[in-house]
Amino acid sequence: MIFKSLFGRKGAPAAEVGGTKELLTLSRKLAVPRDRAFAVFVDELNRWWPRDLTWGKDRLETIGIEPRTGGTCFEKLKDGTTGVWGTVLAFDRPSHIVFAWQIRPDRTPEGSEATSSRVDVRFVERDPGTSEILVVHRDFFRHGEGWEQYRNDMAGKKGWPMLVEAYAGALAG
Numbered sequence: 001m002i003f004k005s006l007f008g009r010k011g012a013p014a015a016e017v018g019g020t021k022e023l024l025t026l027s028r029k030l031a032v033p034r035d036r037a038f039a040v041f042v043d044e045l046n047r048w049w050p051r052d053l054t055w056g057k058d059r060l061e062t063i064g065i066e067p068r069t070g071g072t073c074f075e076k077l078k079d080g081t082t083g084v085w086g087t088v089l090a091f092d093r094p095s096h097i098v099f100a101w102q103i104r105p106d107r108t109p110e111g112s113e114a115t116s117s118r119v120d121v122r123f124v125e126r127d128p129g130t131s132e133i134l135v136v137h138r139d140f141f142r143h144g145e146g147w148e149q150y151r152n153d154m155a156g157k158k159g160w161p162m163l164v165e166a167y168a169g170a171l172a173g
Contacts, residue, residue, distance in 0.1 A: 038094035048170030
């Protein structure tokens with residue numbers, strides 16, 4: 001797994017990617033075809049997303065993504081309560097999904113797409129039967145105060161590295 005953090009300095013790669021001030025990228029080679037990699041990420045999110053990284057934890061019934069542009073990323077609790085943690089901004093099965101990350105730095109719901117960071121996930125076919133996932137989480141500054149620490153938290157062991165490892169484990173199992 002390759003993990004790097006790029007910051008928007010003059011001439012830095014981050015400035016060339018969408019003109020953002022900062023971004024996090026994470027990639028991992030996968031021993032499954034692209035179609036399967038995409039399907040597990042989107043359609044089987046409930047199977048692999050760590051319960052520790054949900055609002056509902058033990059009360060969680062399901063976590064999912066509505067697989068369409070305009071769909072929601074959501075948690076549904078056993079009591080029927082639903083919380084939205086994202087909005088799908090682009091959807092192109094089996095290669096690409098972009099969603100607004102509507103979770104504040106204090107891990108509470110962010111009601112507006114305008115003040116949410118963006119997660120861009122791409123699936124690339126490699127050799128026959130293998131693929132690669134590339135996660136780009138950008139625009140943390142949209143979250144306002146505390147965004148720098150939030151970016152660092154998402155780069156840490158309870159952030160995207162943990163999520164991608166859990167996802168890869170689901171693919172292997």
